[in-house]
Amino acid sequence: MLLFLSSSRFMQSCLHVFRHLFAVTKLLRLVKSMNRSALVIGSGPNGMSAAIVLAQAGWRVLVREASDRIGGGASSAELTLPGFVHDVGSAVHPLAVASPFFSSLPLDVRWIHGTAPLAHPLDDGTAVMLHRDLGETARNLGTDGIPWAKLYGPVVRDWEIFRHELLKPLGWTKHPFRMARFGLNAVLSAEFLADSRFAGERARALFTGLAAHYPFLNQPLSAGFGLVLGASAHAVGWPIPEGGAQAISDCLVSKLRALGGDVVTASRVESLAGEEGIVMADVSPRALAEIAGARLPVDFRKRLGRYRYGPGSFKMDWALREPIPWRARDCALAATVHIGGSAEEIRASERSAVRGEVSERPFVLLSQPTLFDASRAPLGKHVVWAYCHTPAGSKVDRAEHIERQIERFAPGFRDCILARHVAGPSDLELGNENLVGGDVTGGISDISQTLFRPTWRRYGTPDRAIYLCSSSTPPGAGVHGMCGYYAALGALRNS
Secondary structure (H helix, E strand, O other), rough: HHHHHOOOHHHHHHHHHHHHHHHHHHHHHHHOOOOOOOOEOOOOHHHHHHHHHHOOOOOEEEEEOOOOOOOOOEEEOOOOOOOOOOOOOOOOOOHHHHHHHHOOOOEEEEEOOEEEEEEEOOOOEEEEEOOOOOOHHHHOOOOHHHHHHHHHHHHOHHHHHHHHHOOOOOOOOOHHHHHEEEHHHHHOOOHHHHHHHHHHHHHOOOOOHHHHHOOOOOOOHHHHHHHHHHHHHHHHHOOOOOOHHHHHHHHHHHHHOOOEEEEEOOOOOOOOOOOOOOOOOOOHHHHHHHHHHHOOOOOHEEEEEEOOOOEEEEEEEEEEEEOOOOOHHHHHHHHEEEEEEOHHHHHHHHHHHHHOOOOOOOOEEEOOEEEEEEEEHOOOOOEEEEEEEEEOOOOOOHHHHHHHHHHOOOHHHHEEEEEEEOOOOHHHHHHHHHHHHHHOOOOOOOHHHOOOOOOOOOOOOOOOEEEEEEOOOOOOOOOOOOHHHHHHHHHHHOO
């Protein structure tokens, strides 16, 4: 009995000591984190996400933005006329809604949905509609409805799993069988998958338009873009933020400042020489090589300089006196419209951009937000956003080509125009240096750059204080903040 009591007292004493040691350890970690500082270069969604993660850990965080406007690719401005609010970069945000990090904050943005996520007009005067409801979409595709449902059904049903798995770096997974089944389709080219799965032109055109957000339609992995974008449309829709994309960035800045961090605009970082603390760079790989300079080995800087980018984009914004007069009235039900006609026409357009050629009938991605968010234009007026792929750095004016394509499916469109704003690849890069040559996807996503994006180090560099967190890192392009999130986690682990 005495032995038992003595043992119990001994165990209680040990537990008491362990509790004190644990408390002291936590206090030391807290003190250490409070003494850590981070410089974040760029106020885009990834830079802001990295800043918030570090600030949540108790770090002192400063974000420096070269532009006089916060947000990078998620910003808005009056580009045409006073009172007409246009999205400077991204316009429609399924991945923002899907983002695990944004969900955890949560992101305090009012999301607005069209009646349908997407419309794809055809020359016969009808439009192929992608509805939130998978069954409704399948029914409208006739005999291709069953293959459509079989292709997207597993991803939509398990969207909660897939949104976490797809928006993270490649690696170990808790769901190997689900991801393997998805991967067998995603690894294909978009052209092969569309032709092998669908017999009719309507389904082929709809899928090809989804995949053509990434222009390399005849290359492996391009089908994955169509799968992710289509599944997200069914699972969470393709919403627009009330007031424009700037609402996303303003919310992130508010979150950071509530944690004690700050953002300074018109504050370009020219060099990291002498910079103390951790650096999170929401910049292109080439830009990091220049800014870091001698802090990174020559061979690593050369590797960053060899990072490959895709075709550029030619973007237009319009202020309209009335809505676009679509021939297919169903187009007015969707905030996003894919303009390119048949699958083969879309493929020809994207092949031209990849080859450095200019197609007179480009595939145009268009957003008409004021059909559902009247706050962005004067009463009864509208804004429209659109872009097409074009050769990287091209100086060719695509305005006529884009407007002619819209007019093809909406006769009288030009009569609605009050003002227009045009931005070619060089203009886009001038406004956001991450858009190298006008590439809005953060670089080519072929097999090698997907596996080693942008290098095998992913976010880290040979200098343990410097991290890359732009869309050139996993999981890649999109307004989701996960590149910055994972880069910041890496910095916390290594600190």
